[in-house]
Amino acid sequence: MKNILLFGAGKSATSLIDYLLTNAPRQKWHVTVADHDLALVKSKIGKSYYATATSFDIKEQDARQQLIQETDLVISLLPPPLHIFVAKDCLQFKKNLLTASYIDPAVKALQKEIEDAGILFLYEMGLDPGIDHMSAMKLIHSIEKKGGQIFSFKSYCGGLISPENNDNPWQYKVTWNARNIVLAGNSGAIFKEKGKVKEVAYDQLFDHNKTIQIPGLGKLAYYPNRDSMGYMESYNLHDLSTFMRATLRFPDFCEGWNALIKLGLTDDSKKIDTTQLTYNNWAGQHVDTHESSPEENMAQYLGVSSKSKVIRQLKYLGLFNTEIINLGEQTNAGILQNLVEQKLKMEPTDKDMVVMMHELEFERRNMATRMHSYMICLGDDNVHTAMAKTVGLPLGIMAKLLLQEKITLKGLHIPILPEIYNPVLKELEEYDIRFEESFE
Structure with a gap:
């Protein structure tokens, strides 16, 4: 055996x-x-x-x-x-x-x-990484075997909540390691687009995200994922003008997460004492207190309306609560992880969803073709x-x-x-x- x-x-x-x-x-x-x-x-x-x-x-x-x-x-x-x-x-x-x-x-x-x-x-x-590599290479090898010349490759993947259980202002629930979610993108991203190598810093990664259309789901937002450039060699696609690997989210998530980054709440570099610290004071540690309410102060700092979707998202996470955090010494990212695990957890009957799409542009027999290959997988419950x-x-x-x-x-x-x-x-x-x- x-x-x-x-x-x-x-x-x-x-x-x-x-x-x-x-x-x-x-x-x-x-x-x-x-x-x-x-x-x-x-x-x-x-x-x-x-x-x-x-x-x-x-x-x-x-x-x-x-x-x-x-x-x-x-x-x-x-x-x-x-x-x-x-x-x-x-x-x-x-x-x-x-x-x-x-x-x-x-x-x-x-x-x-x-x-x-x-x-x-x-x-x-x-x-991701894994099924993305396998499905992409199957497409790439098939196109090349038929004499096609690839000049653009984009790959997108995201772990999301299913539409039927998409019931909070973040349009997101935790389906895997919450720490990885909180720290996602913190090293920025590098990719190639229209012949130019582009670098996006972490503080800009979730700002004004672009969208793609997924059949049966509609528009999803995406942000470039880590260092795409290293995979050009792995995929043997050295000379492409465009090569990008990206993460998918529902659009509202990116807008809200961008606010958390601006507030410094995803920072994992130094610990703070939370034994007497309220969530409200923690969330507003960089925010001036000119206005009459924490929501208005936060809105002014972020440049949004106090009745905006972003403020609703922050309120949903509990960032305006006056209760004591009391988690001992924690980084901002550690405190946020604890909140995310509590507030954005999957309920027993919730189902998650994985979406993956490859978009390839290639030329064969002087004919330009754009190909989309996509996969949507639904979970059974919050465990399976x-x-x-x-x-x-x-x-x-x-x-x-x-x-x-x-x-x-x-x-x-x-x-x-x-x-x-x-x-x-x-x-x-x-x-x-x-x-x-x-x-x-």
């Missing part, structure tokens, strides 16, 4: 665990799920004969290494800074490693050692979410392909090769994760 070791049992792990346990009897494998929260792990695996729950501190080397030594395949859904502990042990004990996180400089430095060890480290094998499906299922499918020895790739990779994307995308369709295409 093969053994799979999964680190992390958070929001994104649900569908992955379900997939591994559903396939366990036929595939003859056993799954060990390790997390600091043992009760959480037990809630995810139930009473399955094919699963073991364990609780531990990832930084406890002996316990971590013993788990890794005893397994055949490691999957990590830990917070990104913790992957390197697992990666170094996988390298030492020659174990294949799968994760949904971006390749970071620390693991990049191990690339030659990974190759020499004859093992596979597959990073960016989730949704679309986010959990689209992050977890690619990892589960890849784990099965590796343990069946249908993929024998070695080295450090992301999922841009046909031997990965063809079988994974094919099986994802069985879970209603599929793309529709249109041409102009």
Whole structure:
């Protein structure tokens, strides 16, 4: 019997665990799920004969290494800074490693050692990054194989609340790691548009966002995502005039989040004492108090009406409340994360939604064509979410392909090769994760 070791049992792990346990009897494998929260792990695996729950501190080397030594395949859904502990042990004990996180400089430095060890480290094998890479490369390779020359590539993805449960002024609810939501975009963005490299600073990222039309949904806003330029080489699209990867949101969210950035409430650089600090005073720490009410002071600072949608959004989060925060020492981002988790949480019957779209412009036989390829995936409830499906299922499918020895790739990779994307995308369709295409 093969053994799979999964680190992390958070929001994104649900569908992955379900997939591994559903396939366990036929595939003859056993799954060990390790997390600091043992009760959480037990809630995810139930009473399955094919699963073991364990609780531990990832930084406890002996316990971590013993788990890794005893397994055949490691999957990590830990917070990104913790992957390197697992990666170094996988390298030492020659174990294949799968994760949904971006390749970071620390693991990049191990690339030659990974190759020499004859093992596979597959990073960016989730949704975004993950399904975006696979679906994009399938399109790119298909166009190139037919003699098409691509000159513009744009890719958009967003984890959103479904329209039927879109019932708050933010048009947003938390469907994955709230800390990542709060810190999203804080490094700004770099992309290429009409032949020019463009850099957008964090304080401008959510300001006056553009929109795209999604079939069946209408207009969604987008903001450029991280450093798009590095993927031009990965996708072998060096000479494109336009190349951008972007995040999707409902338009109201971007307007409200831009206000939070202007107020300094997403800053994670220094801690403040919240034991006697009210939410009202915290939110207005940079705001002058000229007017008669906190709402009017805030509106004046932001340059909006006191009856505007933005002020309603801030009020919904509780930024004008006079209760004490009392979270000990926290950064502004930490306080905001706590509020977001409380105020924008999914209710038990809520469904989330993942939307992805690729927009490619290419020329073939002297004919210019614009192609749209889009995917909309709905969650089942607030546990079996679309986010959990689209992050977890690619990892589960890849784990099965590796343990069946249908993929024998070695080295450090992301999922841009046909031997990965063809079988994974094919099986994802069985879970209603599929793309529709249109041409102009």
